[in-house]
Amino acid sequence: MEISFATHKLETVFATEKSLVRGFGAEEARRITRRLTQLYAAANLEVMRTLPGRCHELHGDRAVQLAIDVTSNYRLIFKPTTEPPPAKPNGGLDWNAVDAITIMEVTDYHGD
16 A cells, blocks of 8 residues: 655654654554554555454545544544545445555544
8 A cells, every 4th residue: 555644744753653652652653553554565445444443434524534443542544545536336435446545644533
């Protein structure tokens, strides 16, 4: 999977283990690193459905975004890089065609 970041600041935080720990804490940094490793290794987004972490599409004002569990509260939020996102004939996201994503944030979106 090709991964980019929504902002330079976010890319800087994700650049090293030290900056991830500083930004999120040791345990969260370890889990974020695990999710990134899984994403980089995946040929496409469909692969993520078979791994732990509950990769899922979001709804409402986050309808174009997806999330993977980091902890019980925190999610790694991303979206397909391609605009418009690849779609199935029925209009849903074609997970098999998504091979590039943009990381948006790590957040507790239930607290928004």
